[in-house]
Amino acid sequence: MPAEQTAVLVLDDDPIVLRSLSEFLRVEGYRVSPCQTLAEAMELLEKDQFHVALTDVRLPEGSGFDLLEHAKALSLSTAMIMLTGYGSIEDAVRAIKMGAFDYVTKPIADGEVKLSIERALQQRELLEENRRLRQQLNMTFHFENFICRDPKMKRALDMIRVVAGTDATVLITGESGTGKTLAARAIHANSPRTGKPFIEVSCGTLPDTLLESELFGHVKGAFSGAIVNKTGKFQAADEGTIFLDEISIASPSLQMKLLRVLEDFKFEPVGSNDTHEVNVRLILATNQDLSELVRQRNFREDLYYRINVMNIELPPLRTRPQDIPPLAHHFIEKYRHEAIHSVKGISDEAMRVLADYEWPGNVRELENVLQRAVVLCRTPYILPEDLPTNLASPVEPVLPDGKTLALKEAMRRWERHLILEGLKANGGNRKETAKCLGINRTTLYNKMREYGITEI
Numbered sequence: 001m002p003a004e005q006t007a008v009l010v011l012d013d014d015p016i017v018l019r020s021l022s023e024f025l026r027v028e029g030y031r032v033s034p035c036q037t038l039a040e041a042m043e044l045l046e047k048d049q050f051h052v053a054l055t056d057v058r059l060p061e062g063s064g065f066d067l068l069e070h071a072k073a074l075s076l077s078t079a080m081i082m083l084t085g086y087g088s089i090e091d092a093v094r095a096i097k098m099g100a101f102d103y104v105t106k107p108i109a110d111g112e113v114k115l116s117i118e119r120a121l122q123q124r125e126l127l128e129e130n131r132r133l134r135q136q137l138n139m140t141f142h143f144e145n146f147i148c149r150d151p152k153m154k155r156a157l158d159m160i161r162v163v164a165g166t167d168a169t170v171l172i173t174g175e176s177g178t179g180k181t182l183a184a185r186a187i188h189a190n191s192p193r194t195g196k197p198f199i200e201v202s203c204g205t206l207p208d209t210l211l212e213s214e215l216f217g218h219v220k221g222a223f224s225g226a227i228v229n230k231t232g233k234f235q236a237a238d239e240g241t242i243f244l245d246e247i248s249i250a251s252p253s254l255q256m257k258l259l260r261v262l263e264d265f266k267f268e269p270v271g272s273n274d275t276h277e278v279n280v281r282l283i284l285a286t287n288q289d290l291s292e293l294v295r296q297r298n299f300r301e302d303l304y305y306r307i308n309v310m311n312i313e314l315p316p317l318r319t320r321p322q323d324i325p326p327l328a329h330h331f332i333e334k335y336r337h338e339a340i341h342s343v344k345g346i347s348d349e350a351m352r353v354l355a356d357y358e359w360p361g362n363v364r365e366l367e368n369v370l371q372r373a374v375v376l377c378r379t380p381y382i383l384p385e386d387l388p389t390n391l392a393s394p395v396e397p398v399l400p401d402g403k404t405l406a407l408k409e410a411m412r413r414w415e416r417h418l419i420l421e422g423l424k425a426n427g428g429n430r431k432e433t434a435k436c437l438g439i440n441r442t443t444l445y446n447k448m449r450e451y452g453i454t455e456i
């Protein structure tokens with residue numbers, strides 16, 4: 001922070017000390033407010049914002065500690081630096097104990113005061129940065145239907161927002177289920193082309209020849225079965241956006257045609273010599289490493305460079321565990337209406353199971369798991385039992401490499417499972433369950449609370 005933006009309050013009853021200290025700080029470039037009395041200083045602290053306050057400890061109407069108390073009572077973030085008398089170590093100790101930032105012993109050496117102020121400002125900046133980062137960490141970002149907390153994902157969302165405003169070709173990469181289709185829709189919806197067609201074509205679902213005709217159309221008689229003229233998806237997307245999914249599958253001849261469309265927006269329907277021109281924005285997606293396919297000569301290099309102008313990479317869910325809780329809540333909310341019993345949320349235990357899983361199917365798999373759990377769930381909060389057994393089996397806890405923590409966790413799961421089984425076997429009767437488990441009822445209640453078992 002530049003010195004001139006730093007407000008410093010100085011309190012000393014000795015006019016000579018006050019003047020020389022204030023003068024020195026002014027020369028250093030600080031905005032200085034000198035006060036000769038405690039009352040004056042207290043009033044100023046209430047009225048204005050100070051980054052730092054320097055106060056003498058011994059004052060005729062009280063002490064510098066009164067000012068410190070006052071600042072604390074007002075929850076001010078002002079860093080207090082106490083000017084203690086030479087040799088009065090008690091004052092120094094007391095100052096630090098009471099939460100002063102620092103103390104400087106009198107007679108005051110200017111350099112020492114300056115250093116102390118600089119350190120206070122540095123610490124303030126660190127605290128501020130820390131607070132900002134912490135806030136970011138706990139903040140869930142929403143954009144269109146996207147939800148995320150992870151900074152990598154947040155950057156991808158920022159990029160989606162930025163490219164949406166342009167007409168640039170976008171390549172979205174990411175494993176299956178990471179949100180590529182959702183991203184393509186978000187780009188279109190936030191682009192000037194919104195309201196115009198958004199046409200999705202999955203290149204993987206059609207055989208080669210059909211795909212070309214699907215994209216560019218064909219004329220009657222172009223191939224057997226082409227009994228009428230057909231307009232293609234490119235034509236249908238005119239003025240809007242076309243989204244080509246699984247682009248890595250495109251055949252060499254299709255790749256050629258795509259290159260041409262990308263270069264001059266021109267193409268010929270299959271079996272025709274008529275050239276059509278369209279105004280479309282292209283978004284492509286792939287879960288393959290296109291650069292690797294280029295290296296293997298399975299994908300045209302020139303096409304790759306054409307489409308790889310703006311690359312949005314959606315990270316796998318396992319690399320962004322922070323996103324799991326907000327996504328889980330989002331999906332519970334989304335499918336709540338499908339539940340037979342009313343579902344309020346998810347137990348900590350079940351959330352832990354979600355957090356520990358690898359999610360090879362990414363967000364789509366998480367969504368499916370939660371949809372199923374919401375439907376199956378018979379308690380207000382989703383329990384590990386409502387999750388598919390492949391996520392983590394509570395019945396057969398694996399004991400990984402003898403780690404004590406993992407062992408503890410495995411035992412917890414096992415205990416939880418036994419309690420649930422006991423409750424089920426006894427129709428939910430707590431007294432009977434406690435008896436058959438050989439524990440008293442209070443212990444049973446405590447454990448049920450601990451494991452999030454609320455109803456059975």
Ligand SMILES: Nc1ncnc2c1ncn2[C@@H]1O[C@H](COP(=O)(O)OP(=O)(O)OP(=O)(O)O)[C@@H](O)[C@H]1O
Nearest residue numbers: 145146147175176177178179180181182287363364
């Ligand atoms: N960050 C997110 N926030 C909310 N929902 C998400 C998020 N990411 C993905 N989803 C949801 O997860 C599901 C899968 O996403 P999507 O279909 O976009 O994945 P994909 O990458 O296109 O998968 P594929 O490669 O199989 O086509 C969708 O229902 C989508 O709405």
Ligand SMILES: [Mg+2]
Nearest residue numbers: 180181182245
């Ligand atoms: Mg998709």
